[in-house]
Amino acid sequence: MLIGVPKEIKNHEYRVGLIPASARELIQLGHKVVVQTMAGAGAGFNDEDYQKVGATIAATAEEVFASAEMIIKVKEPQASECKMLREGQVLFTYLHLAPDPEQAKGLMDSSCIAIAYETVTDSKGGLPLLAPMSEVAGRMSAQVGAWMLEKGQGGSGVLLGGVAGVAPAKVAILGGGVVGANAARFAAGMGADVTIIDKSLKRLYELDWQFNGSIKTIFATQESIEKCVLDADLVVGAVLVVGAAAPKLVTRDMVSRMRPGSVLVDVAIDQGGCFETSRPTTHANPSYSVDGVMHYCVTNMPGAVARTSAISLNNATLPFTVALAQKGYRQALLDDVHLRNGLNVYRGVITHQAAARDLGFSYKEAELAIAA
16 A cells, blocks of 8 residues: 655644654555645654655655555544545545535545544554543643743743742643643643543543542532632543534633633643633744633644644554554455544545534435445
């Protein structure tokens, strides 16, 4: 199979879909890899690194898309990239379709086979290709939140961990999954007063044991969310409904009643955000204020630490990339229900039920679409 790796074009996105070590694995198995020039530069990999393992360098994205049977990316294809996709071509990347009807239409119009990292599952009910970036984003959310609390960034001037004689900042984390747990780990490590809110008692029990009581755990109700949010200096939105738009847990009214200089970091923004006042931002212009409350809603947070993120992501995606290359997409999807759960668009139809529901598009079961 000929596998193509274009350079990411989203604002300040420096990750790369295939690092040289992954390219080497595929080439040794008999596949060909073509990489757009400078695609890995932002993550610290130059063209020579790819050439040393046997990959070919292409001058433009158009060359990569035109020749490759499978495109490996990191972020969702931008409008110009959707136009370069063709019928039967495999796209393996993050998609986050539910809040993005234009992207969905572009993928459907191309008749490509679009497999989303974020909806691939595993035997334990986890999301193995989302988890590495959720880990990064969770840790970054505490780091970014601490920075946003500085007065110069519009925050209240509160030090996350406090100092002797001065109380630490209060951090409320909505969601106890991978993002939430990693946000809590970093925030608690900096000395903050941390509360995780989740609707799963089982998960709250696990977190209580994991942190040995060093953080608070609260069962999610409208009342408990409101109370914690209004009392917090920093709120991290870490909720996830697989493939679907994020629920709006913090209302516009709640934001208006928060203390001026408080900070909201919406890690769920890729799926539409979990604060009513959230709107996507970029690394170039990451924050804005609503009623004096600072919002950080960057849609590709892990792109800021591109080398760590690219290597971590490839560690998780490589086995699935190899399966797609070795077996061909059709057999690989039929053989592995977990990879098949990642199939979001198949030759013009939406094949992920939650995404189809939120988009208002018709849905066809993945297995039936492939069989047809």
